[in-house]
Amino acid sequence: MPKSMIQRTLVLLKPDAIQRSLIGTILSRFEHAGLKIVAMKMVWVDKELSKKHYSEHINKDFYKYLESFITSGPLIAIVLEGIFAVEIVRKIVGSTEPKKALPGTIRGDFAHHAYDYANKAGIAIKNLIHASSSIEEAEKEVKLWFKEKEIHTYKTVHELHVF
Ligand code: ATP
């Protein structure tokens, strides 16, 4: 097995996904693609964790909306594992702005929010989900959200076919 191509990536089902009862629907998209859930927990994020997770956005105008949204209710943090998982998961998730996200993607199929609307309303863009955007970001984020002992090793049936 060419192990160097097996990656881990962090996914957050944001508070809007939980409150809209979309956990199972969204998770099934990843499961159906053959990605393996190797860690998962429900977390009510505080301001400190929000600032660590979104450190690159702290000085942007929209950060205050983002923080108030991400701390507004519990979310589900997940580590997914698979072949080129970082890129594959971003593809399944779709563009950041639901208005631009293509049909067939999670953000395109289950949301329709737009930057213009959110910025005028003084709220965060409701885009259901976060996914690490690069291998480096994934490594950093998996470490931020999970201890090594919370990440599990087991076999799925997909491994018979794709690995
Ligand atoms: P995420 O990191 O949540 O997966 P992303 O990687 O697609 O989303 P980023 O550029 O990292 O997009 O932005 C992080 C979050 O900040 C977005 O999910 C969105 O909620 C918010 N955001 C980003 N850019 C803007 C903007 N121009 N106006 C309002 N909110 C924004």
Ligand code: MG
């Ligand atoms: Mg991002």
